[in-house]
Amino acid sequence: MRNFREVTDRTGTRSVKWDMTEQLFKDKEVLPMWVADMDFKAPEPVLNALSERVDHGIFGYTMTDEKIGDVIQHWLAKRHGWNIEKDWLSYSPGVIPSIHMIIQSLTEPEDSIMIQTPVYPPFYSVIKAHDRHLVSNPLSFENGHYAIDFEDFEAKIKQNNVKMFILCNPHNPVGRVWKEHELKQMGDICLRHNVQIVSDEIHADLIFPGHAHVPIAKLSEDLNQATITTLSPTKTFNLAGLQASYLVIANEETRKTIKDQFNQQGLYMLNTLGITALEAAYQDGEEWLEKLIETLDEHKSYVIKRLHQETSHIRVVEPEGTYLLWLDCRSLNLSQNELRRFMREDAKVGLNDGTSFGDEGEGFMRLNIAAPFATLEEGLDRIITAINTTYSSQ
Ligand SMILES: Cc1ncc(COP(=O)(O)O)c(C=O)c1O
Structure with missing residues (x-):
């Protein structure tokens, strides 16, 4: 070890x-x-799998197959009690490229997209890059603790006709792992106003004892249908340079739209070593x-x-x-x-x-x-x- x-x-x-x-x-x-x-x-199991793959010596076009789907499905069920269908999966070189694709395919220029600030800087740049209107629902900070201002959350959605909400769970940089009741409350508001939820859960596996990560899509079938979850083993296992991530999209129509967008950009493949590392990490890490x-x-x-x-x-x-x-x-x-x-x-x-x-x-x-x-x-x-x-x- x-x-x-x-x-x-x-x-x-x-x-x-x-x-x-x-x-x-x-x-x-x-x-x-x-x-x-x-x-x-x-x-070590990841390093061994990569060495073995490198020793093979041929790095031709590589596909994501059923086996990769199995490994992801098993990981999410085991670590987060979240049972997904393999069909809901699609792949991407990174969470940030995915969010770019999502914004491009599901919103129009000038549409409002909401984030909870302070937050990971690319959340600002992905919105601005596509000329969408950035709406902020600042987190409240009292007695050393960050919390959600739900009143402001709903008011901003109504005032700005918000189309999409990008959730950061766990939250970078404030370190909150949102509780089920907080997610439910945000989720209900989004459902009420028909807001597409994009849940960036890249830090989902890095949870301190006494806390538990809850995927928002797991909370109800309605939320499952309204949410796109972006995930990756790259933060968990320190593989950022290998660029392998995936999306979980239960809603068939949304999934098709996103997949079409990826295809239109010619992004339908992961790199060979990224796939190898993802599989080994989730299987043996x-x-x-x-x-x-x-x-x-x-x-x-x-x-x-x-x-x-x-x-x-x-x-x-x-x-x-x-x-x-x-x-x-x-x-x-x-x-x-x-x-x-x-x-x-x-x-x-x-x-x-x-x-x-x-x-x-x-x-x-x-x-x-x-x-x-x-x-x-x-x-x-x-x-x-x-x-x-x-x-x-x-
Ligand atoms: C919240 C969050 N999302 C996304 C990323 C980056 O994801 P990727 O490297 O897959 O684009 C990071 C990296 O720090 C992050 O903190």
Whole structure:
């Protein structure tokens, strides 16, 4: 079983996280703790399957077959208690390409699409890229906890004649794993106003103990028909570079429309190694995933405890899922520019800027804890030392 403490040098692998450090943060000494991939090797069964496939030596056109459908069906039933039909599946190189296709095929220019901010930055760009009207239902933040403003949710849908709602569950960056009653309430409102739900559940497998992921499409037959769910093993098993994801669409007409759109773009195939990794991960990766979640849980507790004990200037919004910590840095009393500069130049850590997730992210930064403990510890040492150096005399 893989040791999550092992440090692997990723520089020189064309890693967006590691090889773009100097370009993005203007200093190659900055420790990258930003983009959502992990500094852990993929599970051994995945590495073995990939090696075997590479050893075969021929990489011709490759199809997704019944067996891939079986493996996905089994995974969703086992991990999320969600029983899907294999017919509901279609494949895509990524969740974001899928959302582009969905927007193009199910909405018209100027149509309103709603998101819950702060949220993963491409949710903004996919809407803008197709000249759709972006409607925001900001999450409320009280006593360190994010929640949905349902009144605003329904009012915005009515006022803007919203056609589509892109749900992020679990939510990146705030780490909420939406509860069944919250999903039901949002779902009922969408059904009432005929809103197409697009549920991005890419972080579905990364759930901390005490919480459970609920696919919104599972809640009722009406919601099943009104929802397109986008999923992928790439976050769960650290396979983002292999680009393999899938969509679950129960509604036949919707599925046909989306599939036609993919076909029109010539996107009807996944890459050979992506398929191989998906199959091996879902078939034999579960034990690794359990260990990963244990490790992430320890890392989360470590960061919360250290920041709590060693500084009063940063508070962690405790996540229920994902490996991304949303740091409330407002007590540092810095403008966003100063906060970015402080993290980059004084602490020398590369974090995601809170405002890249929307205006609500002012005063926040996002920290990725999916790294070996030594890397995480180094990052935390840097942040705490920088804070204590700057603020000790104040
Ligand atoms: C919520 C969410 N959706 C989608 C993605 C990216 O998906 P893909 O790489 O499959 O396009 C990410 C990556 O961080 C994410 O956090």
